Amino acid sequence: MAMPLNVLEKTLNKKISLVLKDGRVLEGTLTGFDDYMNMVLEDSEESFNDERRRLGTIILRGNNVVSISPVQ
Amino acid sequence: MAMPLNVLEKTLNKKISLVLKDGRVLEGTLTGFDDYMNMVLEDSEESFNDERRRLGTIILRGNNVVSISPVQ
Amino acid sequence: MAMPLNVLEKTLNKKISLVLKDGRVLEGTLTGFDDYMNMVLEDSEESFNDERRRLGTIILRGNNVVSISPVQ
Amino acid sequence: MAMPLNVLEKTLNKKISLVLKDGRVLEGTLTGFDDYMNMVLEDSEESFNDERRRLGTIILRGNNVVSISPVQ
Amino acid sequence: MAMPLNVLEKTLNKKISLVLKDGRVLEGTLTGFDDYMNMVLEDSEESFNDERRRLGTIILRGNNVVSISPVQ
Amino acid sequence: MAMPLNVLEKTLNKKISLVLKDGRVLEGTLTGFDDYMNMVLEDSEESFNDERRRLGTIILRGNNVVSISPVQ
Amino acid sequence: MAMPLNVLEKTLNKKISLVLKDGRVLEGTLTGFDDYMNMVLEDSEESFNDERRRLGTIILRGNNVVSISPVQ
Numbered sequence: 001m002a003m004p005l006n007v008l009e010k011t012l013n014k015k016i017s018l019v020l021k022d023g024r025v026l027e028g029t030l031t032g033f034d035d036y037m038n039m040v041l042e043d044s045e046e047s048f049n050d051e052r053r054r055l056g057t058i059i060l061r062g063n064n065v066v067s068i069s070p071v072q
Numbered sequence: 073m074a075m076p077l078n079v080l081e082k083t084l085n086k087k088i089s090l091v092l093k094d095g096r097v098l099e100g101t102l103t104g105f106d107d108y109m110n111m112v113l114e115d116s117e118e119s120f121n122d123e124r125r126r127l128g129t130i131i132l133r134g135n136n137v138v139s140i141s142p143v144q
Numbered sequence: 145m146a147m148p149l150n151v152l153e154k155t156l157n158k159k160i161s162l163v164l165k166d167g168r169v170l171e172g173t174l175t176g177f178d179d180y181m182n183m184v185l186e187d188s189e190e191s192f193n194d195e196r197r198r199l200g201t202i203i204l205r206g207n208n209v210v211s212i213s214p215v216q
Numbered sequence: 217m218a219m220p221l222n223v224l225e226k227t228l229n230k231k232i233s234l235v236l237k238d239g240r241v242l243e244g245t246l247t248g249f250d251d252y253m254n255m256v257l258e259d260s261e262e263s264f265n266d267e268r269r270r271l272g273t274i275i276l277r278g279n280n281v282v283s284i285s286p287v288q
Numbered sequence: 289m290a291m292p293l294n295v296l297e298k299t300l301n302k303k304i305s306l307v308l309k310d311g312r313v314l315e316g317t318l319t320g321f322d323d324y325m326n327m328v329l330e331d332s333e334e335s336f337n338d339e340r341r342r343l344g345t346i347i348l349r350g351n352n353v354v355s356i357s358p359v360q
Numbered sequence: 361m362a363m364p365l366n367v368l369e370k371t372l373n374k375k376i377s378l379v380l381k382d383g384r385v386l387e388g389t390l391t392g393f394d395d396y397m398n399m400v401l402e403d404s405e406e407s408f409n410d411e412r413r414r415l416g417t418i419i420l421r422g423n424n425v426v427s428i429s430p431v432q
Numbered sequence: 433m434a435m436p437l438n439v440l441e442k443t444l445n446k447k448i449s450l451v452l453k454d455g456r457v458l459e460g461t462l463t464g465f466d467d468y469m470n471m472v473l474e475d476s477e478e479s480f481n482d483e484r485r486r487l488g489t490i491i492l493r494g495n496n497v498v499s500i501s502p503v504q
Contacts, residue, residue, distance in 0.1 A: 217320045283352070
């Protein structure tokens with residue numbers, strides 16, 4: 001069985017796409033996370049209603065994260 | 073009695089349909105989950121208001137999941 | 145005193161009606177539940193704003209459940 | 217001092233009125249509850265925006281309950 | 289330093305005004321509370337959008353309470 | 361490093377401004393708080409959409425507080 | 433792996449930008465935080481719908497924080 005946190009670990013230093021509870025979508029390179037799914041992204045970019053904005057480094061509180069996908 | 077996590081385990085490597093709190097519906101193959109009902113789906117697809125979008129692998133935070141159904 | 149989880153247990157293998165936080169109403173046969181009121185329904189059907197939809201087996205996260213009634 | 221759970225216990229087998237987080241009001245006879253304020257009502261009736269509906273037995277998740285009043 | 293629960297205790301058997309998360313305002317005599325700030329009010333009255341309604345005894349779940357003020 | 365609860369302690373008996381989750385802004389003298397950031401304000405005043413209202417003593421549940429600023 | 437709280441620690445005494453659950457964006461110098469991501473900002477400024485407002489010192493409850501970015 002693929003444990004969620006193990007699958008997340010395999011995306012370390014890779015580009016991921018995140019959906020937040022407030023509807024924002026973030027893309028960036030995952031450089032770290034903890035057991036609460038707090039995460040650190042580098043070179044991140046936010047998109048919301050077709051607007052994009054560069055954010056650089058971002059720390060995310062895990063309880064705002066809905067879903068995480070590796071970007072192929 | 074059918075324990076919810078046991079029933080979930082029986083859908084491993086099968087196609088499931090999920091409803092999230094934000095109204096999105098996801099379909100994909102369940103490849104893993106943990107005690108918090110965090111889940112991993114492969115070959116997933118999102119549908120929302122009749123729009124469909126391919127997502128591939130997706131990690132879901134359990135506290136955003138409302139319900140899970142095996143796809144017959 | 146009628147403990148809530150004991151009353152729930154008496155509805156095992158009987159038809160129940162559930163109200164979820166998102167306003168959906170589900171009907172189905174309760175085949176299992178755990179201490180968090182996560183539940184398993186068989187032959188379930190969803191109704192929302194007078195639309196009905198067959199769902200078959202469904203696993204429900206307890207924290208989305210508002211109320212449960214046996215269907216007489 | 218009147219402890220809330222003790223006051224609730226005094227309403228056992230009496231008619232109470234409940235307000236839920238989703239705005240519904242329920243009336244029924246309280247036949248049981250637990251420490252999480254999960255409750256069991258018998259002969260319950262729901263009212264919402266002046267519509268009334270008979271529900272019979274209902275199990276309520278405590279975290280959806282806002283307030284409870286005995287019906288005089 | 290005035291600890292919040294101690295200040296609440298000083299309002300026992302006095303008239304208080306409460307704001308709930310759903311916007312309702314309740315006034316009544318505080319006759320008890322517990323560590324979760326579940327409370328019991330007697331001779332309570334609800335006001336919402338300038339409508340007032342008598343409620344008598346009411347048990348409140350603490351997690352729905354926003355703020356509490358003694359009525360001078 | 362300035363620990364948040366220590367910074368809060370330094371505002372004891374001083375005027376602070378609070379933003380609550382429901383959008384209300386409260387100003388008053390902080391006379392106490394506990395580890396959950398439940399707080400007691402004296403001589404408090406509420407403002408919401410440019411309306412102001414005197415509240416006197418108020419006890420606030422910490423989980424409704426968004427941010428706290430000393431009033432210079 | 434970059435642990436989220438360690439990355440946050442590296443922004444101490446630097447300017448950060450925060451997004452809160454209620455949609456407000458705050459900028460200021462991070463002078464402290466605790467394990468719950470409660471934070472202290474100095475010389476902070478709020479922006480919401482293109483309006484800016486000076487706030488000076490602000491204490492933030494961690495559970496209202498969505499994301500944190502260092503300001504380059």
